[in-house]
Amino acid sequence: MGVTDGCVLSMPLLTEKQVGLKPVVVLVGPTAVGKSRVAVEIAKRFDTEVLAADSRQVYRGMDIGTDKPPVEDRQGIPHRLLDLVEPNQPFNAGLYCRHAGEAIGRLYGEHRLPLIVGGTGLYVRTLLRGLCTAPPADPNVRARLRQEARDEGIDRLYARLAQADPSSASKLHHRDTSKVIRALEVYELTGRTMASFQDEHGFGGRPYRALLIGLLRDRDALYRRIEERIDRQLASGFVEETQRLLDLGYERDCSAMKGLGYRQVAAYLSGEYDRDEMVRRFKRDTRRFAKRQLTWFRREPDIRWLTIDEGESIARTAERAMELIDRFLASLEDGAVAAGSPSDDAP
RNA sequence: GGGCAGUUGGCGGAGUGGUCAAUCGCAACAGACUGUAAAUCUGUCGGGCAACGCCCUACGGAGGUUCGAAUCCUUCACUGCCCA
16 A cells, blocks of 8 residues: 555655745755765655755865765765866855756756755755845955955954944954955945845845755764764775866865865875874864854754664654655645744754 | 882863962864855853852872962872883
C-alpha cells in the first residue's frame, strides 16, 4: 500500500495551488553538520533538485576545499548554483539572488519543490527577504576607498562616514573596515545614505513561502566532524588543488582565495608556516566559522531545528525533515497560514 | 642517596610582601552583520550576584612569620636536570 507507518507520502510534485503560493524549503546549519547528504535524500523523495546557498561553492575549480558534493554523492540529483563563476570573478549576494530566483522559477514551471541547501546565512536571508536597493559594489570606488584606508587609516574614513551618514556610522564599529567602506561607497555612488536604503527595505520582502529547517549537532560532535572532514580534504588533494589555483594565477588576495582552507594552505605553500600549523589554523578557523554560522542562524526567525544524534542515520534525519515538509505542504494545500510553530529543538 | 631548579587560572607562561582574581599568548564562549559574508568586526574569559559594583574560593598540600603573602620561613608531595 502507499502508506508507511500511518504517514501518507505526499505527492512529489506540487499542485497548481501550491505553486501559486511559491513554497521553498531551506535546509540550513553550520558547516560539516551533514546538510548535503540529507538534502539529496529529500530531493530524491520530492523528485527535485538541490539548490546550493553557498558563497564558496559558486567558484569553479574550488571543489575539495569548499566540500562540494562529489558526483557520486549526488546520486543523480542535479545540483544547481554551483560553479557559477571563475575564482577571480566578482560574486555577491545580489548575483546569488538572481541565479537562485531563476532556478526556483524554472522548478515551479515543472511543479517541483525548490530545495535550498546551504550555510551562507546572508544568501539565504537575501533570497527569502530581499536586498535593499543600494547599488552593488563599484570596483573603482571601492579600490580608491581601500587605498585611502591604507594611506590615512580607517579612522579617517570612519570620521567621514560619521559626517555623511551618522546613522550607519553609529551602527558600525569604527574598525570594521569592510562595512565602513561599503557604507561610504553607497553614499558616494548615490548621494544617499546606506542607512536610508536599509530603513526603506528592512528585509521586508517576502517573495516565497518558506519552510526553514536547521540542522544541529552537539558542539563537540560538530567540531569532531569538522576536523575529520579537513583531514579527509587534505588526504584527497586539497593542497594540490590550491597549488593548481595559484598556478592559474588566482592571487592569494582575491576574494575566492580568502576562503577557509585556501587561505591557510596558500600561506603554508608560501612558507609562512609549516604544515602542522596550517592544519591547526585551518581547523581552528573552521570551528570558529561554524560558531559564527550558529550565531547567525540562531537569530534568524522561524527555523525548525533538528538536532542530529550521534549515530543517527542520514535516512533518519531526512525522514524527520520530510515530516516537517509534508506538514508544510499540507498546510499550503489547506490554505492554512503556516504559522511558525515552536522549534523541535532550541539551537 | 646528595645537589640544584621548579610546581600559578582550560593550556602555555609572567608576576617575587600590599595598587593581584593575577600582564600576555593560545584555546574557548558570546555577539554584530542588507552585493567581499568560509568575509569583516566586537565583547567575555575563577565562581556567584539584585552585576559599570559587591561577595566567595583561589597561585601544589599543611603549618608559620606579618597589619597584610602567589610573593618570606618550615615541612610534605610531585616534576625536571646534575652528581653518585
